[in-house]
Amino acid sequence: MATKRIDVSALCLLSKLNIGDGDKARIEEELCEFADFAAVLDAFAAHDMSAEDGGAAELRADTLKNEASELSGSYVTVPLTVKEARDDQND
Amino acid sequence: MIKTIDRFSVGALSELLIKKEISAVELTEYCFEKIASRNSDIGAFITLDEEGALAAAREADRKRASGESASGLLGIPFAVKDNLCVLGMRTTCGSHMLENYVSPYTATAVGRLIDSGAVVIGKTNMDEFGMGNATNTSALGLTRNPHDTRCTAGGSSGGSAAAVAAGLVPFALGSDTGGSVRQPAAFCGAVGFKPSYGAVSRYGLLAYASSLDTVGVIGADVESCAATYREMSGYDALDRTSKDYDKNSLPIDVSKLKIGVPYALLDGVSKDVKGAVNDIIDRARSLGASIVPVELPSLDACLGSYYVIASSEASSNLGRYDGVRYGYRPESYDSVEELFVRSRTEGFGEEVKRRILLGTYCLTGEARDGYYKHALAARKYITEKMCEIFSSVDFVFMPVSTDIAPKFEDLIKKTPTERYLDDCYCVISNLSGIPSLSLPVGRGRGGMPVGVQIMADKGFDARLLALGSALERGSET
Numbered sequence: 001m002a003t004k005r006i007d008v009s010a011l012c013l014l015s016k017l018n019i020g021d022g023d024k025a026r027i028e029e030e031l032c033e034f035a036d037f038a039a040v041l042d043a044f045a046a047h048d049m050s051a052e053d054g055g056a057a058e059l060r061a062d063t064l065k066n067e068a069s070e071l072s073g074s075y076v077t078v079p080l081t082v083k084e085a086r087d088d089q090n091d
Numbered sequence: 092m093i094k095t096i097d098r099f100s101v102g103a104l105s106e107l108l109i110k111k112e113i114s115a116v117e118l119t120e121y122c123f124e125k126i127a128s129r130n131s132d133i134g135a136f137i138t139l140d141e142e143g144a145l146a147a148a149r150e151a152d153r154k155r156a157s158g159e160s161a162s163g164l165l166g167i168p169f170a171v172k173d174n175l176c177v178l179g180m181r182t183t184c185g186s187h188m189l190e191n192y193v194s195p196y197t198a199t200a201v202g203r204l205i206d207s208g209a210v211v212i213g214k215t216n217m218d219e220f221g222m223g224n225a226t227n228t229s230a231l232g233l234t235r236n237p238h239d240t241r242c243t244a245g246g247s248s249g250g251s252a253a254a255v256a257a258g259l260v261p262f263a264l265g266s267d268t269g270g271s272v273r274q275p276a277a278f279c280g281a282v283g284f285k286p287s288y289g290a291v292s293r294y295g296l297l298a299y300a301s302s303l304d305t306v307g308v309i310g311a312d313v314e315s316c317a318a319t320y321r322e323m324s325g326y327d328a329l330d331r332t333s334k335d336y337d338k339n340s341l342p343i344d345v346s347k348l349k350i351g352v353p354y355a356l357l358d359g360v361s362k363d364v365k366g367a368v369n370d371i372i373d374r375a376r377s378l379g380a381s382i383v384p385v386e387l388p389s390l391d392a393c394l395g396s397y398y399v400i401a402s403s404e405a406s407s408n409l410g411r412y413d414g415v416r417y418g419y420r421p422e423s424y425d426s427v428e429e430l431f432v433r434s435r436t437e438g439f440g441e442e443v444k445r446r447i448l449l450g451t452y453c454l455t456g457e458a459r460d461g462y463y464k465h466a467l468a469a470r471k472y473i474t475e476k477m478c479e480i481f482s483s484v485d486f487v488f489m490p491v492s493t494d495i496a497p498k499f500e501d502l503i504k505k506t507p508t509e510r511y512l513d514d515c516y517c518v519i520s521n522l523s524g525i526p527s528l529s530l531p532v533g534r535g536r537g538g539m540p541v542g543v544q545i546m547a548d549k550g551f552d553a554r555l556l557a558l559g560s561a562l563e564r565g566s567e568t
Contacts, residue, residue, distance in 0.1 A: 006452055015406060015451045016413065016428075017444055018436040031449055033508045038395040041465035044472060 006031045096121065099258045101167055101315040108155065108166050115148035115155070115166030115210065122168045122212055125259050133244070134234045135254040137173060138181050139213035144168065147210040154208060163318050165208030170254045170263035173214040174221060175201055175306070176295040184297050185217040185229035185247075188418045188438035198295020199330065200264060200306045200323040207322045212260055215250030219440045220409065221268050221299040223247050224513055225502055226275070228442040233499075236279060238539055242496040245275030251309045252279040256540075262310040262319050268299050269397055270491070270517025272307035273529035277542025278496035280531045282563075283309050284316040284556065287549045288524035289334040291320075292327030300404035303397070303521040313530070313559040320552065336550045343557040346379025351484035353387045356516070361494040363535030371488055371532050371543045374565045385484060388476045390515040392469045397518035398511055399453050399466035405443075406450030412438060445507060474523040481525075481548035486558060488545055490516045491529050495539040516544065526552045528559045 008028045012019050019027060096104070096113075107113045113121075123141055130136050151166035153159075171177055174184045176194035183189045197205065205211065218228040226234035226249025234249040236242040237257040244253040248265030252275035255263050265272040267285040276283025284307055291306040298304060306323070310316040320338065327333045352372060357365050372382055414420035414434025421437060424430040439447070453462040480487065492513060502510070520527040526549070529542045545562075547555035 008448065011448045011451045011455075014455070015410075015447050016431040016435050017439070017447065018432050019444065019448075027445060027448060030445060030507050031452060033506060034398065034449060034511070035452075035462070037391070037508055038399055038462055038466075040389070040391045041395045041399065041462065041469050044392065044396075044465050044468040046468075 006035065098311075099261050100311040101163065101261050101318045102312070104167055104261055105163050105165075115151040116145060118166060119144050119148040119168050119210055119212070122260060125257075126212070129237070129257050129259060132235065132240055133237050133253045133257055134232050135215055135244075135250045135257065135259060136170065136213045137183065137185075137216045137229075137231045137250065140180060140211060143179075144210050144212050147205070151208045151210060160208050162207040162322070164204060164322055166210065167208075167262075168210045168212045168260050169204065169319075170212050170215045170251055170260045171201055172217050172248050172251050172263070172265045174217060174266055174297045174299075175264055176297070177201055177211055177214070180211075180214060182214070182297065183231060184221075185219045185231055186438065186440065186443070187230040188412050190230065190419070192417055194295075196295060198306075199292035199327045201295065203323045204264075204319065209322075215248070215254055215263055217250055218247035218271075219443050220297070220405070221247040221266060221271055222405070222442050222446050224270065224274055224510065225497075225499075226250060227499065227502070228440055230440055236496050236539075238280065239496075239537060241498050241500075242539065243278065243499060243502060245278035245496060247271040247275075248307075248309060249275045252276050252281050252283070255279070255281040255309050255311055258311075262308055262315045264319075265307050265309050266296055266299075267305045267307040267521065268303045268401060269521050270514050272309060273491050273517055273527055273542070273544055274514070276309045276529045277491040277531065277544075278540065280540030280542075281309050281311065282313050282316050282531065282559070283307065283529035283542070284320060285520060285527045286320060286324060286552050287336060287526045288521075289332050290324045290336045290526070290550075290552055292330040292333045294327055294329035298408040300401040301408060302404060303401055305521065313528070313556055313563050316528075317556040317560065320556065324552070337553050339553055341553070341557060343554060343561055345375060345558065345561050348375070348380040348485045348558070349483070350375055350380050350382050351385030351480060351487040352382055353487070353489065354384050356387065356390065356490065359493060360490045361535070363495055363541050364490045364493065367532040367535070367541040367543050368488060368490055371530070371562060374562050375488075378561065378565055383484060385480050385487060387480070387487075387519065388473045390519075393473055393519045393522060394511065394515050396466040396469035396473065397514070397522055398449070399462045400470065400522075402446045402450035403453045403463050403466075404450070406447045406454065409439075409443070409447055414438070442507075470522050473519065477519070477523040477525060478548075486545055486547050486555065488543060491542045491544045492516060495535045495537075495541055520546055523549070525549045526555050528555050530559055530562060
C-alpha cells in the first residue's frame with residue numbers, strides 16, 4: 001500500500017481522543033513511520049481471499065465449532081472512513 | 092522467624108512445607124518481609140494484600156494439617172499481573188483509567204490457583220494495558236531490573252518478572268500478547284512460559300488484543316511454571332476459545348528429538364544472545380538431540396502483522412473505557428461527547444493513545460484493505476509456515492530479544508517503531524498460537540541475564556516444559 005499522510009485529527013474524532021496540536025504532528029510522524037514499515041504486508045495481498053474466508057478466525061480457537069467467528073464482529077467497530085469522520089466534524 | 096530460604100522455587104518450598112520445616116503463614120510473612128526490603132528499589136508490586144494472604148495461608152496450614160489437600164501449590168505464595176482480576180482487589184492495568192477499579196470477580200486462571208491452595212500476595216506492575224516492553228508506560232510507576240536498577244525489567248509483565256527474579260515470590264502470573272511474559276523473564280533471569288493460545292482461560296484477563304492475549308507464568312525454574320500450568324490450564328465454559336490440552340509432563344528423551352535453529356536470524360543479535368543460543372544448542376547436543384537448520388517466516392512480516400492486528404483489536408477493546416460504566420471520569424463535563432473525550436484523553440497514557448490511533452487508522456475504510464486484511468493474510472501464511480516447520484522438527488530454538496536488558500537512558504532514545512522492532516523474535520508465537528518457553532542461559536555484559544526461547548507446536552505445552560526442565564537440569568551438571 002502506498003504510503004500517505006495520516007489525518008490524525010480525524011482519527012482522534014473516531015476514537016474519542018483529544019490530542020494537543022503540538023502532539024499531532026509528532027504522532028502523525030510516528031504513525032507514518034509505522035505505516036511505512038508495515039507496507040511489507042503488501043506482499044501478502046494475494047492471500048487476501050483465503051484470510052477473508054476465515055483464516056484469521058481459525059487462529060483464535062481450535063474448537064470444533066469455530067466460536068471465534070462470533071467474536072470477530074466485535075473487533076471492527078470503526079465503520080466510518082476518515083473522510084466521513086472529517087465530514088461529520090464539518091457538519 | 093526464618094532467616095533465609097536458599098531455593099525459592101515451587102518444588103523447594105513445597106518440600107519445606109511438606110516436611111513441616113516451615114508453615115504457610117511463616118512463608119507468607121517471609122515474602123512480605125522481603126517485599127518490604129526490596130520493592131521500593133524495583134517497583135515490582137503496586138498492590139499488596141497482607142491481611143488476605145495471611146488468612147489464605149492459615150487456611151492452607153489448616154488443610155495440610157487435616158490432610159484435606161495434597162496440592163503441590165498448597166500454601167505457596169504468588170503474585171498476579173495487574174490485568175488479571177482478583178475479587179476485591181484493585182485491577183489497574185497500570186493505567187490512570189482504572190486506578191481505582193476494584194474487581195467484582197476473580198479470573199479463572201487465578202481462581203484455579205487459589206482453589207489449589209496457592210496464596211495471592213498482591214498485584215504486580217505492568218505497561219499500561221500491556222502496551223510496552225519495558226514496564227515504563229505504567230501510570231503507577233516504573234519497574235526496575237533487580238540485577239541492575241539502571242536497566243529495564245522488560246515488559247509488559249515486568250513487575251511479575253522482577254518479583255520472581257528478586258526472590259519475592261516463587262512464581263507470578265503474567266500475560267503475553269507479543270512477548271510480554273518471555274521477554275521480561277529473559278531480561279530478569281527467570282523462566283517465562285507462554286502456553287498455547289486457548290490452553291489457559293482468558294476469563295478475567297482485561298483484554299488488549301483478544302486473538303493474541305495469553306495468560307502465562309514467570310517462575311523461578313521450569314518446574315515452578317509447569318506446576319502452575321497444570322493447575323490453571325484447561326477448558327473453561329466462560330472462555331469459548333479455551334481448550335483442554337495435555338498437561339502432564341512426561342519424562343522426555345532428548346536424544347530422540349530433532350531441534351530446529353533459524354541460524355540466519357542469529358546475525359541480528361548481540362554477541363551475548365548469540366552465545367546463549369549456541370550454549371543451549373551445545374546443551375541439547377550433549378543430551379543427544381540432533382540440531383538442524385530451519386527457515387522461519389520473515390520477521391518484518393511477523394512484526395507488521397502483529398502490530399496491525401494488535402492495535403486494531405486494542406482500538407476496539409479499549410472502546411469500552413468511556414467514563415460511563417467504569418474507569419476514570421472527569422468531575423465536570425458539559426455533554427456526553429465531552430464526557431467520552433475527556434475521560435479517554437485524561438485516563439489513557441501516551442502509548443495507549445498512540446496504539447488506539449494506529450488501530451483506528453488500520454480499520455478505517457481507506458486503510459483496512461491495505462493493512463488490516465493484509466495483516467490477516469500474513470498471519471495465515473505465518474501459521475501455515477510454522478505448521479510446516481513443526482512437521483519436520485520437534486522444537487525450535489530462538490533468541491528472545493536482540494540483546495540483554497537495555498538501560499532506561501538508551502531506551503528513551505528510540506522511536507516507537509524502533510521499540511516495536513525489539514519484539515521481533517516473540518510475536519511469531521502469538522500470531523500462530525504456539526507455546527514458547529523463555530529459559531535463562533547464563534549471563535552477558537555486566538552480569539545481566541540472557542534468555543533463549545524454545546518454541547513447540549500448538550498443544551505440545553507439556554512436552555515443551557519437559558524439554559525445558561531437561562535442559563535446565565543439563566545446565567546444573
